[in-house]
Amino acid sequence: MQSVTLQGTVRTELGTKFAKQLRDQGQVPCVMYGGDNPVHFCAPILAFRDLVYTAEARMASIELEGKTYQAVIQDMQFHVLNDALTHVDFIQVLDGKPVTIQVPMVLTGNSQGVRNGGKLKFSLRNLKVKGLINDLPSSIEHDITELRIGQAVRVADVKASKPYEILNSDNAVVVSIAMSRNAVVDTDAGEEEAAPAEVSAE
Secondary structure (H helix, E strand, C coil): CCCEECCCEEECCCCCCHHHHHHHCCCEEEECCCCCEEEEEEHHHHHHHHHHHHCCCCEEEEEEEEEEEEEEEEEEEEECCCEEEEEEEEEEECCEEEEEEECCCCCCCCHHHHHHHCCEEECCCCEEEEECCHHHHCEEEEEEECCCCCCEEEEHHHHCCCCCCCCCCCHHHHHECCCCCCCCCCCCCCCCCCCCCCCCCC
């Protein structure tokens, strides 16, 4: 997993008033949990570009007062109007201790159902995974080439042979192919043509 360096400043003044002052100065208030005590700090908003606004899960290398901490994002908050990053919670990465992160799903292949005119519905773009940091991927790929109209990929279909735990429900739909007005029903040789059942995301 790729690491992004954040050069931060330890915060000693806490509360809404001081957090607002930091945001006005182009800083993002942050808290890092997982160690002996929470660590409050801030970092320039531009430093989060390659950590937050990316299609991959990444680890942060946080530099504070001569010390470096490895951490992953636990939660983020954004401004309700302009979507600017306003707060980040981190979990410190410690040797031998599992962490939980959100990992993006990446679909590969051109599905049979889409080629036949079906509509692809990407319902679950990130999966919640838990494991040792060296076992966690930057993204999870799944080939949907054989996916047909009326079929769906669920979390259980993605879980096989992974060195980490996927915490989402096994029945949760990741992606499905729905019937559309101009779709051509795809059938196997020897099977009677019939419209597939609708698939709904859970």
